[in-house]
Amino acid sequence: MRNSAILVALLLVxxxxxxxxxxxVSIGDDSEVMGxxxxxxxxxxxxxxxxxxxxxxxxxxxxxxxxxxxxxxxVRNETRHDFDAELIVRRLQTELxxxxxxxxxxxxxxxxxxxxxxxxxxxxxxxxxxxxxxxVKKGAxxxxxxxxxxxxxxxxxxxxxxxxxFFELRDAxxxxxIWGRKYATKKVGRTGVIYR
Amino acid sequence: MSRALLLVLALAALPVxxxxxxxxxxxxxxxxxxxxxxxxxxxxxxxxxxEEDEALWACELGVAAMLVGxxxxxxxxxxLASRTMGTLESSSRETRRAILGEEATKRWKGDPHERAxxxxxxxxxxxxxxxxxxxSACFKSGLLADGYSEVGDHQVDFAALSFLLGWVSFERGQAxxxxxxxxxxxxxxxxxxxxxxxxxxxxxVLAVVELGAGxxxxxxxxxxxxxxxxxxxxxxxxxxxxxxGVSQGVSAQAxxxxxxxxxxxxxxxxxxxxxxxxxKASAATAGVVMMNRGARKNDSGLMIAGAGALLAAALTxxxxxxxxxxxxxxxxxxxxxxxxxxxxxxxxxxxDESHRPIAGRKRRFQVAVGRRADYLWWVRAQPGNSIYGLFxxxxxxxxxxxxx
Numbered sequence: 309m310r311n312s313a314i315l316v317a318l319l320l321v322x323x324x325x326x327x328x329x330x331x332x333v334s335i336g337d338d339s340e341v342m343g344x345x346x347x348x349x350x351x352x353x354x355x356x357x358x359x360x361x362x363x364x365x366x367x368x369x370x371x372x373x374x375x376x377x378x379x380x381x382x383v384r385n386e387t388r389h390d391f392d393a394e395l396i397v398r399r400l401q402t403e404l405x406x407x408x409x410x411x412x413x414x415x416x417x418x419x420x421x422x423x424x425x426x427x428x429x430x431x432x433x434x435x436x437x438x439x440x441x442x443x444v445k446k447g448a449x450x451x452x453x454x455x456x457x458x459x460x461x462x463x464x465x466x467x468x469x470x471x472x473x474f475f476e477l478r479d480a481x482x483x484x485x486i487w488g489r490k491y492a493t494k495k496v497g498r499t500g501v502i503y504r
Numbered sequence: 505m506s507r508a509l510l511l512v513l514a515l516a517a518l519p520v521x522x523x524x525x526x527x528x529x530x531x532x533x534x535x536x537x538x539x540x541x542x543x544x545x546x547x548x549x550x551x552x553x554x555e556e557d558e559a560l561w562a563c564e565l566g567v568a569a570m571l572v573g574x575x576x577x578x579x580x581x582x583x584l585a586s587r588t589m590g591t592l593e594s595s596s597r598e599t600r601r602a603i604l605g606e607e608a609t610k611r612w613k614g615d616p617h618e619r620a621x622x623x624x625x626x627x628x629x630x631x632x633x634x635x636x637x638x639x640s641a642c643f644k645s646g647l648l649a650d651g652y653s654e655v656g657d658h659q660v661d662f663a664a665l666s667f668l669l670g671w672v673s674f675e676r677g678q679a680x681x682x683x684x685x686x687x688x689x690x691x692x693x694x695x696x697x698x699x700x701x702x703x704x705x706x707x708x709v710l711a712v713v714e715l716g717a718g719x720x721x722x723x724x725x726x727x728x729x730x731x732x733x734x735x736x737x738x739x740x741x742x743x744x745x746x747x748x749g750v751s752q753g754v755s756a757q758a759x760x761x762x763x764x765x766x767x768x769x770x771x772x773x774x775x776x777x778x779x780x781x782x783x784k785a786s787a788a789t790a791g792v793v794m795m796n797r798g799a800r801k802n803d804s805g806l807m808i809a810g811a812g813a814l815l816a817a818a819l820t821x822x823x824x825x826x827x828x829x830x831x832x833x834x835x836x837x838x839x840x841x842x843x844x845x846x847x848x849x850x851x852x853x854x855x856d857e858s859h860r861p862i863a864g865r866k867r868r869f870q871v872a873v874g875r876r877a878d879y880l881w882w883v884r885a886q887p888g889n890s891i892y893g894l895f896x897x898x899x900x901x902x903x904x905x906x907x908x
Binding site for chain 1: 590591592593594598599602603607610613626630637638640641642644645648651771772773
């Protein structure tokens with residue numbers, strides 16, 4: 309009887325002090341540790357949404373004389389959450405490039421990437437590197453851009469963010485909007501009683 | 505089961521219901537100079553920081569890194585802190601431990617003014633990197649964090665954050681948001697004349713000035729169950745900035761950190777700690793009385809009950825969590841500047857209450873200004889120390905070396 313009582317006591321201590329183990333989860337799933345800002349699942353959903361861009365006839369119609377070029381511009385952040393806007397651009401670009409199958413082409417407009425490109429081009433033109441072709445950089449016929457807005461509220465017990473991401477494909481010459489989609493999500497976080 | 509065995513079980517079970525352990529609270533080391541402080545805090549991290557204190561440690565490291573001109577380290581530190589401070593959710597285990605056991609076992613996420621300041625520093629660092637979108641997001645986030653403070657006039661009254669949001673909004677071409685935020689700043693700091701007509705279009709540098717040491721949090725009341733803040737008076741009342749020998753103005757207070765800390769409002773745990781203190785006192789008294797009577801009457805049952813009450817009293821910890829961010833400033837001020845492109849001789853002079861220069865408290869240096877219209881300088885006058893700051897854009901050749 310004494311031994312079993314000590315065992316129960318030890319078990320209680322063990323249960324109270326047990327540690328959890330890191331595990332792999334799907335990138336498109338909501339995680340256990342979740343804020344009310346944009347999460348990986350949101351970025352993945354945006355990438356899926358952006359695929360409809362490839363149905364726009366101005367980009368992928370077989371009757372086009374030339375393959376159109378699309379530039380991806382940074383996504384503007386108008387929310388209260390800081391995030392890597394470049395991540396959204398890259399994720400969308402990868403999805404579009406993967407599914408475009410050459411029907412339209414994409415050009416980079418990211419300053420850091422362009423700086424790397426410029427270095428390579430200059431080295432070729434200076435004769436430091438070999439070069440098979442030296443051409444003018446491609447201009448964009450269309451550019452894809454986006455803006456993230458949010459409405460944020462808190463009641464002390466709850467924290468709520470409604471987030472809208474608006475994407476638009478614009479004609480780079482006429483400024484016409486030829487495609488637009490929105491991604492919207494709303495998240496409510498409960499403030500722990502020990503932090504109220 | 506014998507009574508002794510029952511006592512053993514009770515002894516084993518009580519910490520489980522309450523908390524597995526008691527812990528020493530993290531206090532950031534303070535050296536003679538910011539460089540020594542920075543290294544000491546960094547060494548704390550290498551030695552291992554408890555998960556509960558990680559955000560506090562990171563916040564302290566962030567400011568210390570800014571003081572020694574290590575912007576990238578500060579950036580990483582504040583992002584590490586925001587991983588914890590970004591959500592106010594708590595696990596049931598953490599809640600149970602903080603309520604039934606010691607409050608300081610919960611992960612430190614700061615009081616509302618500390619959460620607001622964490623967002624403020626991130627915003628400053630984003631701005632200095634040229635990322636005005638995320639700077640703006642951080643200032644908004646800081647204002648929302650301030651919304652967790654006392655309901656009423658003191659909710660969202662962080663004038664410095666409103667002003668910064670206004671300025672960055674102007675730089676982003678959002679004139680309406682800028683006007684709204686400037687109005688909000690003026691409303692919460694009516695004594696600051698700058699806020700009446702900030703004219704960001706007429707200035708290409710905004711100097712954010714921090715003075716003194718922020719408020720100290722301490723325990724008081726029965727069993728230290730009440731947490732309070734006390735003001736540490738700043739030795740410097742304002743800073744004057746001179747460019748090429750010409751005064752550009754004297755800084756004026758936008759935010760008083762002590763006021764922000766004092767208006768944090770009533771928290772749920774304040775009441776719980778008060779109840780725990782009453783229980784602890786009552787259980788201790790009852791325990792002594794029962795043990796006494798049991799001994800006199802030779803009643804072992806009463807003695808065991810008395811011992812149980814004393815044990816419960818001993819295990820009840822009503823002490824308030826007084827971990828706080830020690831490297832916060834006492835006040836935030838602003839000075840806008842208009843500098844022509846080129847190299848300038850800058851002189852920053854600490855002033856006393858009467859706006860007279862304080863002997864030996866000034867800094868002179870050269871800074872190169874380019875054609876950007878949105879430079880942000882961060883200046884800090886430490887009590888008993890020199891004037892420190894981040895001036896040139898990160899990565900520029902003269903940005904390091906912040907000692908005066």
